[in-house]
Amino acid sequence: MNAHAREFNEAARQQTADLGQRDWIQKALAGYYAKRDEFKNRFSNWQGARDTAAAVKWEAVNHLDRYLDEFASRLEARGAKVFWAPGAQEARDYIVGVARQHKVRAIIKSKSMTAEEIHLNDALEQAGFEVVESDLGEYIVQLRQEPPYHLVFPAMHLRRQQISDLFHDRLGSERTNNPEDLTMIARRVMRRKYCEADMGISGANFAIAETGMISITENEGNARLTTSLPKVHVAIVGIEKVLPRLSDLALFLPMLATAGAGQPITCYNTLYGGPRQPGEPDGPGEFHVVLLDNRRTELLADAEQRDALHCIRCGACLNVCPIFKNVGGHSYGTTYQGPIGSVITPHLRGLQDWKHLSQASSLCGACTETCPVKINLHHHLLHNRRNAIHARPARLEKLVQTGFVFMMRRPRLYEWGARVGRILQPLQRLVRGTILDPLRAWTKTRSFPPLAEKSFRELWRERKKP
């Protein structure tokens, strides 16, 4: 077992033992389920919308070269600078370079999982720049020096008292248990930051090829302020974010809001097509778009799992995943948590190091059922398992599986095996739950059924006797 798998197991063991946290996450998601269903039902046909969304993303991803080229060319025509980053290092170096070139003093950032993926903040801080996360949830986890707990709800694991204490300790604010007061404390801090910052960094939810624009979805207005006031705007965009046409947003914006947050539409859906244009009163003088590959093309090359690039990072699969709900977002040790993270992390960071996430699933399929772009998530977990074994079989498990095949291809042997099991069963009972129990992984927490006195095939034979 590798270090990542050991860390996952240890974190999962701790989290699953924390019954308070289990209830907390269940409760936090209950409101989401109700709202999601309410707004899904307002669609004339949600399933039809999913089919169409999947088809649009299929079109975009399977003609990615054409659409990316179009997207970049149109942006450049309006004065934006497009940087193509083959890997995380190139992206970080470029963005640090932009900051240095403009001698920026303060950087304000809106939520971006792609920036998390390349550890952009660390790179900027190491280069001597202050970066402040402006999304409230991201700001809270930044102050706590921990990664986001959830793609969309970064601070969902925290109680208001913890946030109050955090603000008191770090910002010197009065303690309060009122979420509105806590929000206003952050608002006041952030207002100063927006006005002072000379560089704004954002992500993007969609990249529109037809018109050369990025689209950013948010509720708070922090991304709008981040991209309005500073003199430089850098947007970091995964290459898979492309949509072919502007009109595709008419489908994707309501679907993202409904699936991701249980809202009919998110508060701000904003399109950025360049730096400040002639005749416009404000906006950054420079607009940089960093297009990030970082092994997305390796996932693209896997035709079987290519649809994982359809992902719009709505987080719906996390919200329904019983694994996520029991182990929580931090146990994964990845940028992208939950089912989508378990599917794509092996591609982005190495199959052998991250295959345990594909194994840590009951394959219940709730993720696939809810995904608004119909990614075949739980079957891809099976594909990752198969690919991992194919590349490097585990010796002991391979032996067990070979034995299993040998027995299951020989009905007589299988029947004898079962009889031996019945004979040995009383012995197992003596050591049940102890270290000697071969079924310990099961029996430590659960009762195990006895083998029946007579198997079905024995009953069947008796019944057939004249």
Next chain:
Amino acid sequence: MTNREIILGRIREALKITAPHPAFHDGPVTAPPLPASPQKWLPPVGGTLEEQIELFRRNAEDLKAGFRECTNVNEAGQYVKTLALAGGWKKIGLHSGDWTDPVARELGLPEVRTDGGYAVNDLESCDAGLTECEALVAQTGSVLVSAPGAGGRALSVLPPHHVVLARRSQMVPDLTAALQRVQEKFKDKFPSFLSFISGPSRTGDIERILVLGAHGPKKLTILLLP
């Protein structure tokens, strides 16, 4: 080789094998054409303008935005004046426009105009931002603003109360129609900024409890003029 060529090369190499289309389980096929409008899947919208205004009103209410129909600009000015009194406004931000100018005259408050550029701290200290818009979307209760049509990027998000002055002819049924409208209007001279605003700024980041006015306006009022 440039980075652009490297990445596009990787993509072309990867795409030599076609992935199965989601609509068909048994292998690759020619993809069916994409629909021009996704409207048939989305929430229904009435056909007449009156129905659309009614739907917009309901959606705005759900989003906790104010909505009011005004018979003329004087009535709008009077109404904004009541908002100003209630909110204790001392200074407003605005851009010059057919509707914003007469309404601002009615208010008679100190102004920050964004048209030719502005100092950020001046705008930040305004109590309200007065703008026009490109379209109102009945289906979602959204206001579509653009940089040239709404005084830039910040005016509609920095002051704590955003007041929108719209015309009835700007009401459109859905997002498709709104996007089509800006595409027809700007053609290849797209502004650098377009935003669909759906209610006042909000967050649920603390215990999933809704709080208005996270970073942007705490209040949004939409006035519909003839």
Next chain:
Amino acid sequence: MDQFYPQTGMNIVRVLERLGHSVDYPEAQTCCGQPAFNSGYWDEARAVAERQMTVFHDAEIVVIASGSCGAMLKVFYPELFQGHPRESEARALAAKTFEFSDFLVNRLGVLDVGARFSGRATFHDGCHGLRELGLKNPPRQLLQHVRGLELVEMQEAETCCGFGGTFAVKFPMISTAMGEVKCVSIAETGADYVISNDSSCLMQIRGVLDRQGKSVRTLHLAEVLAQT
């Protein structure tokens, strides 16, 4: 089913015979191969699957007691044999294979099997039956026609019980936590019985209920439908 829950099999036979069908049980059958398939050992799974394909080659209809094994034959055999010389055979077997409730309701059009069973029960959707095979309604329709049975829905009916095959022993802490969530939801209904069409889910649920000291009984759908 063969080793742990033989009565489930006998009850399926009883119901089918009561409806006038003749049932055969080819004794050469063993396991569908899902444990190997789910663990990533597809070559091994294929070797086991080939055996079952031969055994069931001449059967007119194959009825399966568990949604999970049903999904293996109906959904995963075709994938496992994609591009393989026996692909068409795998597809043919998939087409004639039915999970028990699927067979009764969708193939035979029977909703009322003439069963009588008194008590208050809640139904657990096995994930494979629910999502791979799309069988949300058939088991409920059958139960609604059982005289004397009161069916109540639990909040977490569609939530996985945490079994998941080898997952249950590879990640016992997560599996057990999931089982506990499930069993809390079962207990909240106040039902005397939890019924499912998947024996492996029932094994997990039983295992957790016992440790929680709850007296709710676990029953396979066939055990209820066989009662008259």
